[in-house]
Amino acid sequence: MIIVLKSGVTEEQIRHVVQRIEQLGLRAHVSRGTYRTVIGVIGDEAKAMAEPLRAIPGVAEVMPVLPPYKLASIEAHPEPSIVRVGSVRIGGGHLALIAGPCAVENAPRMFAIAERVRRAGANLLRGGAYKPRTSPYAFQGLGEEGLKILAEAGQRVGMPTVTEVTDPRNVELVARYADMLQVGARNMQNFVLLTEVGRSGKPVLLKRGPSATVTDLLMSAEYILSQGNSQVVLCERGVRGFDPLTRNLFDLAAVALVKRLSHLPIIVDPSHATGRPDIIPDCALAGVAVGADGVHVEVHDCPEEAKSDGQQALLPDQFDQLAEQIRRVAAVFGKKVSELPGEIPCDVDSSLETGKCI
Ligand code: PEP
Numbered sequence: 001m002i003i004v005l006k007s008g009v010t011e012e013q014i015r016h017v018v019q020r021i022e023q024l025g026l027r028a029h030v031s032r033g034t035y036r037t038v039i040g041v042i043g044d045e046a047k048a049m050a051e052p053l054r055a056i057p058g059v060a061e062v063m064p065v066l067p068p069y070k071l072a073s074i075e076a077h078p079e080p081s082i083v084r085v086g087s088v089r090i091g092g093g094h095l096a097l098i099a100g101p102c103a104v105e106n107a108p109r110m111f112a113i114a115e116r117v118r119r120a121g122a123n124l125l126r127g128g129a130y131k132p133r134t135s136p137y138a139f140q141g142l143g144e145e146g147l148k149i150l151a152e153a154g155q156r157v158g159m160p161t162v163t164e165v166t167d168p169r170n171v172e173l174v175a176r177y178a179d180m181l182q183v184g185a186r187n188m189q190n191f192v193l194l195t196e197v198g199r200s201g202k203p204v205l206l207k208r209g210p211s212a213t214v215t216d217l218l219m220s221a222e223y224i225l226s227q228g229n230s231q232v233v234l235c236e237r238g239v240r241g242f243d244p245l246t247r248n249l250f251d252l253a254a255v256a257l258v259k260r261l262s263h264l265p266i267i268v269d270p271s272h273a274t275g276r277p278d279i280i281p282d283c284a285l286a287g288v289a290v291g292a293d294g295v296h297v298e299v300h301d302c303p304e305e306a307k308s309d310g311q312q313a314l315l316p317d318q319f320d321q322l323a324e325q326i327r328r329v330a331a332v333f334g335k336k337v338s339e340l341p342g343e344i345p346c347d348v349d350s351s352l353e354t355g356k357c358i
């Protein structure tokens with residue numbers, strides 16, 4: 001850390017700043033220039049940054065030289081981390097392909113969608129049982145019943161599952177049913193929740209908040225990592241933009257940037273980022289091209305009946321096509337969509353009621 005002192009600072013003030021620094025167990029190195037005096041501070045920077053050094057008389061500016069996240073930084077771990085969810089590897093050239101409905105609605109529909117996305121090559125099954133809705137009157141999810149349905153769907157088709165947990169009190173419950181815990185965009189800075197999912201030891205899918213900077217996202221990851229849980233996958237799902245033609249602003253630069261700042265895998269969610277099925281495939285492919293370690297998309301067999309986010313759901317046929325394109329783009333970059341072992345178990349009933357639209 002570098003402390004820049006005000007012009008006209010007195011010798012007594014400089015002594016006082018040095019004394020403060022030493023009291024914190026850090027070392028101070030004073031450099032006197034023609035116009036300004038600066039103090040180089042050597043020691044635990046994160047600890048020093050947490051102190052109100054800027055409030056000491058004579059101090060003009062306090063400048064960190066390291067990023068505020070330690071465990072999430074590329075310096076801490078120069079090789080890309082590989083997160084494992086069941087047999088699925090995410091990162092280091094292995095792509096996640098996460099698909100499923102926004103919300104778990106009922107068992108037959110969940111089973112039918114699971115089968116379709118598994119056949120298309122998805123390797124993680126998603127579906128929300130606890131839905132963070134803007135309106136309290138909108139469908140809030142089936143709760144534990146939804147967790148049970150998702151877990152059964154995953155078992156039937158041989159896919160690990162990911163689902164959102166919105167409340168720190170539910171972490172244990174959700175962790176009992178799901179293979180990966182999702183922290184949604186709205187909860188990215190729910191620090192109690194981050195600490196709890198960190199303690200759970202389960203892999204975590206951490207989505208970027210709608211107005212979070214890349215540094216904010218990495219600091220939230222740091223909360224989870226600092227609990228001893230290294231299994232964190234980040235997700236760019238769009239930030240609040242100004243153009244009503246898309247739901248959010250898909251920030252591809254953030255993906256490229258995270259790859260340079262952190263060893264953690266980052267995937268893209270073009271469904272929530274754009275809210276438009278007509279451009280979701282293009283944005284998914286762009287995400288892979290820019291370096292994402294996977295894609296997360298919402299798929300529904302009958303979007304007009306969906307209880308949440310139907311307007312942005314891809315149809316299963318569209319997902320089949322996208323999955324194939326993702327595999328091809330991944331191959332161009334020497335990457336591969338992680339494959340699930342074996343065939344789809346043959347006890348899956350493919351004649352399941354798919355909740356036909358009309
Ligand atoms: C979701 O994945 O269904 C969801 C609510 O996403 P986000 O938190 O990114 O809005």
Ligand code: MN
Binds near residue numbers: 103298308309
């Ligand atoms: Mn959704």
